[in-house]
Amino acid sequence: MIKTTIAETYKYVDQEVKIGAWIANKRSSGKIAFLQLRDGSGFIQGVVVKADVSEEVFKAAKSVTQESSVYVIGKVQKEDRSPLGYELLVTDVEVIHESTDYPITPKNHGTEFLMDHRHLWLRSRKQHAVMKIRNEIIRATYEFFNENGFSKVDPPILTGSAPEGTSELFATKYFDEDAYLSQSGQLYMEAAAMALGKVFSFGPTFRAEKSKTRRHLIEFWMIEPEMAFYEFEDNLKVQEEYVSYIVQAVVKNCQVELKTLDRDVSKLEKIQAPFPRISYDEAITFLQEKGFDDITWGEDFGAPHETAIAESYDKPVFITHYPTKIKPFYMQPDAEREDVVLCADLIAPEGYGEIIGGSERIHDYELLKQRLAEHELDMDAYKWYLELRQYGSVPHSGFGLGLERTVAWISGVEHVRESIPFPRLLNRLYP
Structure with a gap:
């Protein structure tokens, strides 16, 4: 048999x-x-x-x-x-x-009921399809970076400092010291890039952000590449090639799952590099012309702003050159305009928002030291990070892709909570 x-x-x-x-x-x-x-x-x-x-x-x-x-x-x-x-x-x-009184019957159930029974809801056809697509994205991620000469490096989850400040971090005690759950492995990946050239990490990250939107999770997974000798344009090229690669891998290898989810595959088939791009300045002008009177130069974009911009494209779109004052301390300023930095957010189509944030990193020791002081960050905590600029500093760049938003977009599910096996939300730590 x-x-x-x-x-x-x-x-x-x-x-x-x-x-x-x-x-x-x-x-x-x-x-x-x-x-x-x-x-x-x-x-x-x-x-x-x-x-x-x-x-x-x-x-x-x-x-x-x-x-x-x-x-x-x-x-x-x-x-x-x-x-x-x-x-x-x-x-x-x-x-x-023999199973008796299985709670999730073939009828409509409320979201809270399904979330309370997430351990069983995963068995349903649509949830199974989303998890299979998630798995394919992960498989294709490793394949892409391995084929392009990247080394996998695992940054720590417990850290003594915060890449972007401590306001949205989970604090804990590390014996007699203060520690935080990582919100990004980026700083450690920069150190790894100085040793190995091109590196990427894939692991959990945590944001203590009290948000209830369909785009936010408290615990989520990030893919974070860092590349020595890569400048701003090089960074964008890697991003669009990587995103195109994982989307087409899903289109090729998850046909049954996409059909189960009633996903419009024709929209995914269009996701091929290169991607369109607009500057932050152009985005502000576009939004104001669309009637968004609430946004002015120097402010960050919210979900409605990102959605309005994305609706003009059938591919992900880069928004580049954000104001220096609204971005983290480590981003390289534009040589021609010090009020903006060499960064880009990649906005997914169909209202799924930002899936990638990336930038060229500051490689000048004195400038980075100045930025740390301006952000009132502890110099001793960042001593090791500064030393990367003392011993053979080079231009380098990187980005972080949020796995769950990417899964939600490619799968076509409405809420990011369905794109992770056991979501951690503002009011949910069970099951």
């Missing part, structure tokens, strides 16, 4: 196989039962015909409950109406464990 998974049934057309699965749903008549089976790798329909099986098997198929675990044996058949392209003509059903 061939034991396989649902995802690999295509290898065994017209052959009998054994699959371990759960009952996602079922329906039956007097002579036939349809079992919706899932095993983590995918979903497939199992057809049980009364005339072709024993009375015991048909009784088991009709009575088995939602989310019961089973072994099923059956012949793999092509089925064009199935999203998978195949179905299983079942000859035997063995119940491993």
Whole structure:
């Protein structure tokens, strides 16, 4: 007997196989039962015909409950109406464990109920599809950076200083010292780039920001590359090539999942480098002409502003050269305009907001020291960071991509909370 998974049934057309699965749903008549089976790798329909099986098997198929675990044996058949392209003509059903009173039934449930049962909600078709797309983005991320000569480096999660100030950090005690949960691995990745040239990290980050919007999480995952000898334009090129790469990987390898989510794939197929770009100055003028009287030069953009800009494009758009005063201390000023820095935010289409923030970093020791003083940051805490500019400093650049916003955009789900297995929100630490 061939034991396989649902995802690999295509290898065994017209052959009998054994699959371990759960009952996602079922329906039956007097002579036939349809079992919706899932095993983590995918979903497939199992057809049980009364005339072709024993009375015991048909009784088991009709009575088995939602989310019961089973072994099923059956012949793999092509089925064009199935999203998978195949179905299983079942000859035997063995119940491993019978599930009773499964709380998430095939009906509408409120968001809070589903979030309280997130550990079970993940089993549903749409949540399964989002997690598979997330996995593909992660796989393609490693592939892209490995193919382009980057080394993976893991920065610490516990830090003694804050890249962008301490106001939105979770503080803790590190024995008798103050410490923080990392909001970014960037500063450490700059040190790694001085050793290894091109590096990237992928890990959890934390923001103690009391926000309830559909774009925000308290704990999220960041991909953060840093590159020695890369200037501003080089940085933008890597960003657009990377984003194009992961989007097209999903389009190629997650067709079933995108269909499950009713995602308009034609919009994703357009995501190819290069991406359009506008300056912060141009963005301010554009918004004011669109009737946004609340925004003036020197202020940061909110979600409505980013959405309005993104609606003019069918690709992600770079907004470049933000005012120095609204950006972190480490960003390199424009040589021709010291009131703006060599930075860019990448805004996703369809209202998903900023998915990347990046910049060329200050590489001059005296200027960085000046910026630290202006931001009233502790020189002793940043001594090691300053030393990177004392021993062979070079122009260097980097960026951070927020994984969950990117997953939400590519998947087409409305809220970022569905793009991470167990979201941490302002009022949610369970399950």
